[in-house]
Amino acid sequence: MQLTQWTDYSLRVLMYCAKNSDRDTPITIMEILERHQISKSHLTKIVSFLSNTGYLKTTRGRNGGISIARPPRNISVGEVVRMTESNFEIVECFNKKTNSCSITSTCKLKHLLQNATNAFISKLDQVTLDQIC
Secondary structure: OOOOHHHHHHHHHHHHHHHOOOOOOOEOHHHHHHHHOOOHHHHHHHHHHHHHOOOEEEEOOOOOEEEEOOOHHHOEHHHHHHHHOOOOOOOHHHOOOOOOOOOOOOOOHHHHHHHHHHHHHHHHHOOEHHHHO
């Protein structure tokens, strides 16, 4: 399983904001862009998404910027991954509509893979943003 760039960049933005949450001035998109080499348009969409979902606060204007909206200790990595990833179907048989596997009814692999996926997310749920910063 590979996380999308969207999730990777979302976690980077949240980590950066959490690490810098005690400063007097807000963080700017340009600052994160320079640090992580993310395109401005992509980064702007991510910041907007994270703001709309309650992870970031944004302020417009000359002294504007972004900051973490919730305490980092209250944000689990698993929560963010579930919010930003759209597909946890790591094999075709996870999707009943598109499954064309001929051994689905007797296959034990799909159960193993589903359990592994659940364990992966469960492990991420046990780690907070604060802990990875």
